[in-house]
Amino acid sequence: MHELSIARSIVETVCERAGDRPVHTVTVRVGALTAVVPDALRFCFALAVEGTVADGARLAVEHRPGTLRCRRCGTDARIDDPILLCPCGSADVAVIAGRELQIVSMEVG
């Protein structure tokens, strides 16, 4: 359950930035290739905010699909599967999106 560590990390950052202002919503961006399950993250977030200024805050998850660029055929392909393979069959690919794991914003006050 690495989502618990990740949720704690989010809450720690948000609380530092919020100071003593209550936090109502936190928005995070989660790429499809990060091995982070949004439902598990929401569950862990609800536990991690207890007793903090973000207690009761809602976690909004922005999903980012995976995209890879094939070095053989040169095209970009969307991929939501962790097996990195271009539709042309080549495994010589670069991931250009889908590994995002970011805290986008928070609503405070």
Add this chain to the structure above:
Amino acid sequence: MCATCGCGDHHHQHPATETVTLEEKVLAKNDALAERVRNRLAERGIIAVNLMSSPGSGKTTLLERTIRELDGRRPIAVVEGDQETPLDADRIRRTGCAVVQVNTGAGCHLDAAMMNDALDALDPATGSLLFVENVGNLICPALFDLGEGDKVVIISVTEGTDKPLKYPYMFRAADLVLINKIDLLPYVDFDLDACRRHIAAVNPGARVLTLSATRGDNLASWYAWLAGPTDRRGSAWAGGARPDTGPHRTSYGTPAAPGRPGHSSRSVR
């Protein structure tokens, strides 16, 4: 009705909320600390190898034998990660090697803060080979940079051939994959070629070695890999997610002065 507090009428003011843009990596703190660990290791010429696998794949057995057989070639130290108990650290300690046990409690992986604390407690000698035995788990440890030089994933032939496909994040993170317990191949239903294909499917850049830590098959290849420079091993991170800031270690084919680090062993939690 007031949507903010649910009160019946609106004779009080609600403070306006404000949206604060953060645009910050979730693991920024871990990654910054991992970078500090990486620098700390590089300054002292310490090579750190992070061993990851499911429980029971033979990490501790491989370590015990590696420590005994590389004895005197270079100081070796070990960070032992487990949820509970000092049992694995006790096994390593019996080889005479410096070891520190890190119990993660409810945690399922080591992180950079634990690695940093373990380094404080262990204080490995300059030029050491530092093994990190991560918590037995094929999912969570893949996400956390410890500041190590290499990630080694171990799979044993008593597990399923299809593990690389079932746990692709872990196998994709690997610089080297060890297929262990090949002495048991006659007795188990494990397709070595298929396993290699599955590893290549999730990580075309990974090197793969087959070995038996108990019988000793092919351990020379493992030791040769440990002695080789990181930048000749090929990057498993062709996708570009891995920072290029890691140290390019130099060969340790020429052994440093013989000797071991102190036989100290402490526990951090």
